[in-house]
Amino acid sequence: MSSRILVIALLACSFGARADFRVFACEPEWADLVRALVPEANITVATNAWQDPHYIEARPSLIAAMRNSDLAVCTGASLEAGWLPALIQRAANSRIAENREGLFYAASYTHLHQPHDHVDRSMGDVHPEGNPHFHLNPHAVPEVMDGLVKRLPQVAPAEEIKVMRALHLRWKMRWEQSQEHWETLMPDLRGMKVVVQHSSFDYLLRYAGIEAVLDLEPKPGLPPTPSHLNRVLNDPRLADASVIVISPYQDPKPAQWLAERAGLPVLVLPTTLTEEEETDTLPELITYILTSLSNFNPKQNAVSAVNGH
Ligand SMILES: [Zn+2]
Structure with a gap:
């Protein structure tokens, strides 16, 4: 007992x-x-x-x-x-x-x-x-x-x-x-055009009024190929893009290849949470992605340049 x-x-x-x-x-x-x-x-x-x-x-x-x-x-x-x-x-x-x-x-x-x-x-x-x-x-x-x-x-x-x-x-x-906070970021994002690699950010880009004009993937889910990258390089829509967005798990070389030839920056954005404080919850991750993108909006930079003088 x-x-x-x-x-x-x-x-x-x-x-x-x-x-x-x-x-x-x-x-x-x-x-x-x-x-x-x-x-x-x-x-x-x-x-x-x-x-x-x-x-x-x-x-x-x-x-x-x-x-x-x-x-x-x-x-x-x-x-x-x-x-x-x-x-x-x-x-x-x-x-x-x-x-x-x-x-x-x-x-x-x-x-x-x-x-x-x-x-x-x-x-x-x-x-x-x-x-x-x-x-x-x-x-x-x-x-x-x-x-x-x-x-x-x-x-x-x-x-x-x-x-x-x-x-x-x-x-x-x-x-x-x-x-409500994301809404305040919208004026800095709407109308922006970006190059992506895969559809990972599609919903958020659409939400923010950002257009993915070109994709480094020849077909959704397929890795970039030299012939497809050449097509992207020669596509007139590339001129409208202000940044190439990729994810940390993707090989950066295709994006870098295009970036050098097109004179565009490459932005690596996590598609999911990390251990870092600014991206360790879902709302913070979304804020981080939107804020990071807004830094590459040429309209935004033009405004800061005018204000700086
Ligand atoms: Zn997918």
């Missing part, structure tokens, strides 16, 4: 008072949303800003994390088609499977742009669902957050979600404040 009480006491000590809620986030942006609702969640993030989220290796550590998780939060819309199905299969976690509560696809909660325009290199075909990089769409993120708020009570211990609704309200208020 007394030994049984001792065992229970030891268990209570070693595991703490609260049940552990384990989450597998395919990308850092979804970890950020989960953390905002359940700050104590134990989250494993599969990718980082220096990795291409389309092509992740199903490493043993990721399989183990998936096996031990209560919930997986991923983008869906075939973004992870090259690696997530294998990961789920090898983890063999009965809670996390297609059509189970433990597998949350953010794409199910928002409307995607440009269906039929997203090619996956490994599969060599077109993703019918549309552009899956909607975590940089200021209108889409609150919709995903609403979906998470509905899903969490089904998969998380009751004590973990006690304050979830209050935290959701706080998050929504902060998001709205951020949107």
Whole structure:
């Protein structure tokens, strides 16, 4: 009898008072949303800003994390088609499977742009669902957050979600404040034209009234080729662009090649959260991207030059 009480006491000590809620986030942006609702969640993030989220290796550590998780939060819309199905299969976690509560696809909660325009290199075909990089769409993120708020009570211990609704309200208020701030940046961004490499920033560019006039990828999802770069160099639309935007996980050489010949700067912008303070939450990341872009708007520079004299 007394030994049984001792065992229970030891268990209570070693595991703490609260049940552990384990989450597998395919990308850092979804970890950020989960953390905002359940700050104590134990989250494993599969990718980082220096990795291409389309092509992740199903490493043993990721399989183990998936096996031990209560919930997986991923983008869906075939973004992870090259690696997530294998990961789920090898983890063999009965809670996390297609059509189970433990597998949350953010794409199910928002409307995607440009269906039929997203090619996956490994599969060599077109993703019918549309552009899956909607975590940089200021209108889409609150919709995903609403979906998470509905899903969490089904998969998380009751004590973990006690304050979830209050935290959701706080998050929504902060998001709205951020949107107000982004609106103030718009005059410095609208009408700007940029060269991109992939559709990662499309939603945010559109939101800000920025046009991606050319893409270094010959087709969505395919890496730049010399012949395509030559076509870009000779395209009259290049004259309107003020900057070439690429991501930290992309080879900078094609952008640098074009930059030297076209006399354009290259701007490397993270497509997801980093450990750096200015980009370690989703609202801060969006602010950082918009602010960085505004520094390359020629209209903006013309105004500062006039003011400087
Ligand atoms: Zn993509």
